[in-house]
Each structure stands twice: as C-alpha cells, then as structure tokens.
Amino acid sequence: AAPSLPNPSKPLPGKATPEAVIPLREGLFWRPYQEDHWGVEDGERVTLPWPSASRRERWVKGLQALLGQPVHLHPPPPRGVPLLVPQPQEVRWGEADLLLEPPPSVLLPEGVDARLVRAAQRFAEKAGAFCGGKLAVEVRRAGEGPLPSPSLRVETLERSLEPVPEEVQAFLRQRGEEAYWLLVRPQGVRLVGASAQGAFWGLQTLAQLLFLGPLEEAGLRGVEIRDWPSLAFRGLHLLADKTGATWHPVLIERVLAPLKMNAIVLEVGDTRWAFRPEIAPDWAIEPEELRRIAEIAREHFIEVIPLLPTLGHCHWMFRTPHLLDLAEDPEQPYAYRVGDERTYAFIESILEEVLALFRPRYVHLGHDEFTHRGRFPYRSAAQGLSVAEWFRRDIERLYGFLKGRGVRMMLWADMLLRPGEANDAAHGGPPANTASVRSSLPRDIVLCDWHYRPAPTYPSVGLLSREGFQVLGCAWFEPLNVEAMARSVAEAGAWGLLQTTWTGYGLNHRALYHHYHQLQAYVLAAEYAWSVGQPPLPLLPYDPGDLLAQCLQEEWLRPHRRSGVCVDLAPLCNVRLQGGPFEAQGVGLRGVPTGEVRLGRWLFHIAEHPQE
Incomplete structure (x- = not known):
C-alpha cells in the first residue's frame, strides 16, 4: 500500500x-x-x-x-468555455457572445411540432432566470414581415422562417433527422434541426451555452455547432415501481432529455394489472402512472419500450401464491410453465394491457438466464422436449402474438450466444445448447447483447449484426464497459447503446443512496452514445457523479446570483498587502484586478492605488 x-x-x-x-x-x-x-x-x-x-x-x-x-x-478545462454534454461533433467558438439584455424574442415557424414550441417556452423560462427578464415566444408565418434582431430562431428543414443555407441543408440531410445546426452571434441565434427532434436536441445544447458574466450580465456563448448522434438508439433501462410516478419524470426532464437520450426500456412486470391485480406487490406501480410516464417521455422526444420479463426472471408473477400453479418449478418459482396453455393465456392478457398503455413499436420480452434457477423443464418434462426446443417454441409463440399486432420483439441475447462468442454472458452452450435456436429466429427480432465485464471490445455485437439481427449493445456501471460498448456498437454498425439499471425491485428511488455508482453511469452512456469515444475516458473534463447530482438538483444550468449589500471595509484596513513582508512571502496582491470585479460569487471594489 x-x-x-x-x-x-x-x-x-x-x-x-x-x-x-x-x-x-x-x-x-x-x-x-x-x-x-x-x-x-x-x-x-x-x-x-x-x-x-x-x-x-x-x-x-x-x-x-x-x-x-x-x-x-x-488540469480542468480552461475557463470561459462552457461544458457541453454530450460533446458535440463539431464546434467552432466565436469571438463575440449574444447578450440577453434586453431579452430577445424566441421565434418559431407556423406548423412546427407543438412539442418543440413547448420546449422553446421552457428554454425561454430558463434564459429569463439568467437575464432577469422575460423572453417572449412567438410562432410566426414564414415571410410575415422582417424578423426582429436580435432574436432566437428555432426551425426545422421542413418549417423555417427564412431559407436555410444550401450547405446546411446538405449537412442535415446527410446526418439524419436527429442532426442540428446552431449558430450564436451578437445578432441573434439560428437553430435548424433536420426534424423537430433534431431542433429539440439543439435547444438542449443552447441551454448549456447560457452564462452570467463578471457583472452578472446574461448571455449565450458565441459558437457554431454542427451536431448529430453517433448511435441512432441511445437508451436507458429502468425498473418501474410506485415511486416511478415521480422519480422517472424527474429523470426524463432533468437528465435524459438534456443529455439527448432518446429511448427508455421500462421494466413493467411489477404493475397492478387490471387482469390480475391480486398478484401485485405493495410497491407495484399503477397502469395510469405508466401511461403518464410514457406521455412525459414522448413530450421530450423519448420513446418508451415496455419490458415484460417472460420465460425466466418471472418473479413478478410469483410474488404472491396466486399463480404458483404456472411455475415450472413450484419449489423455486422463477421460470413459468412452458407446457401449459394457461401460461400463455395469462401472458397474452397482460401483453394486451401493455400494448394498450404504451402503443409501442417494440416490446422487450426478456428470455435471459431462464435456466439459472430451479429445474427446467420440470413440470413440462413429461412432454419429452429439450430445453432448446422449449426455448424456440416459447419465442415463436410470443413473436407471433406481437407480430400479429404490428409490434416488434426484443430479447436479451445471452441464451443465444455460445461460450467463446463473447467475453461474458454467453449462456447458450452445453448442456442445454440454447444458442442452436439462433439460426432459426426471424431477423426482425432486436437482440439486446448485454456484457458487463470491462473489456477493450465486445465481439458478439458484430457477430449478431453480421447474422442480420438488429442489435443493441448493453452496458452497466463500469465506466470502461460503457465507453467500450459504445465503441463496439459503432464499429459493428449496430443500432445503439442500452444502459442497464439493476438496483433491485421495489422503491428504486433509494438507488440514489445505495447505488449511485450505477446512476452516474447514465451520464457516461449519454456522452458516448452521442459522440463515440470523445472525449476519451481519462480526459473526461467532468465527474459524471457530480454532473448527475447537478442535473437532478437543477444546479447545472441555473444562474447563481447572490443578493446582498456592498460593505465598505476601507476604514477597517490596517495592513498593506502590496510590498513589505507579505509580498516577500509570496502573498502580495499586485496581480489582483482593480475596480469593480467579481471573485467567485462575491462582488468587490478593489482600490486602484497601493496606498489605499
């Protein structure tokens, strides 16, 4: 040591x-x-x-x-350059800033997505807190008279107040619908998104450019940014319980949207389902609260994908004794009874509720580690089918149910990987050989390839992608795991990154106190899913735990004004700090600026002459 x-x-x-x-x-x-x-x-x-x-x-x-x-x-980053998270792809800092005094108007074109208008209003409120005034938000028809200067214009390729420069149009079309172009000058702001979602992400960056100067003058840093995500899917896996009705909206509004995450995979087993409310534990969330979480997420351009654990990890079915007859092993209820038609009648009834609540494009149905606890098969063993065959039949049954309703299936990939095909989480080898099922699966199933051990690369992401599957690389809390998984996904041309949360079931707001190391990884996931590999982890200019705390407490983008009075200390001064023994000891103040200056958060008037 x-x-x-x-x-x-x-x-x-x-x-x-x-x-x-x-x-x-x-x-x-x-x-x-x-x-x-x-x-x-x-x-x-x-x-x-x-x-x-x-x-x-x-x-x-x-x-x-x-x-x-x-x-x-x-060293920490140089002063004067704001911290932008996630780091934009292309940034050119300007020499002059836009001051918000008097407060300029925020202008949007007629017909733009209503969510973008409301996001502009929220930005105007935030900017107003900086400048102490009110920024008016106005929706205008294109060509309706001259535009005021300065103004903050929020537009899209389809809906703009003035023609978008051709080279900007070409850039936005090349980079996809989440791309945006942002220009901040003393004459005003122009933000153009390839779509409303792209413009929404641009507003998140614009909020990070707000500043207070040394005399508390409010402004926006001068800059030109061209930005787009490295990965199309940037998601967070969360566990739903009754605290989620308040906790998940806070995460969405203060963390996920500002950091440009665009998906939530929400584990919803512990819900008080209308079909069988008696199986719900005390901490179960209500269906209407799930609906509200999905609505808040959509308001922030975030898609919610429900996750209902099936085949294995079915604790949500067996927290009470009502469904123990559907457990494959009644002595260790973990996997459901695959040889009983009543199992599928129950699961499909719950799925009907899930589809009605979320109206999703995808549903995640788990299927990980289903042989890890209890005996499988046990009650269904008399039918003489192998573990791999039960696995294949279960996937086929639930895939057909979702496919018939126009919904795509997601699955965890560990039981579809053989040892040697991945660094860890390859559970499809002997004796069950469930990985043999992989070749027969429909290629429109999304495979969520989870690996939590830090490694330089995750080869199974590329393997599954080459076989024709749409793949999400899934990481946990280790910083190297998050960074390397995002890089492996990008190199394989896979769909995106899913950051997982495993904090135990029930009352997960306690994760703030007991599992903060998991939550701070959300920041890293947002960083590296948007801009893969940049900045390198050892050169990250902030602590992710600090930044998460600032986001949750709404301190990151809040102006820090201090009210108070100025006190004249001159009559009390009895020691000269310029010259004499103090300066000889290296503590003289000859380099301190004079006049009215702000040092930290405190305002001083420092005399200009040494004798004062």
Missing part, C-alpha cells in the same frame, strides 16, 4: 476536481467505482479524482513511491 494513501468510500456527488492520470504496471490494477476503491482504469493507466490541494501532495508522493513513476495531473 502507498504510504498515507487514503482509501475513501465509493464516490458521492461533490465538487468537480482535477484528475491524476497514473500509468499502471503489471500486477497493479484498480477496480473502479466499487465499495472500497475509486478510479477509472483502461488497462494502461488509472484516472483518480483529486479531492483537494491540501491532500494532493501527500497522495502524489504516496503513489509515486508505490509506482516508481511520476504522476501527472490533468
């Missing part, structure tokens, strides 16, 4: 700090974000958050003694 090296607990929300990038040598490794260790390791170096300058020297000395190598600090 390094001498005097503290061993703090898992990271909690705090202040952003510099980082030390430390080379690793053989035999030394760090386990990131666990109970007793901290840091981010990529196989060659580890990045540690440094809490304070007072401890830094002691820690650096200890680590240098341990490693026998120098330790280099990675």
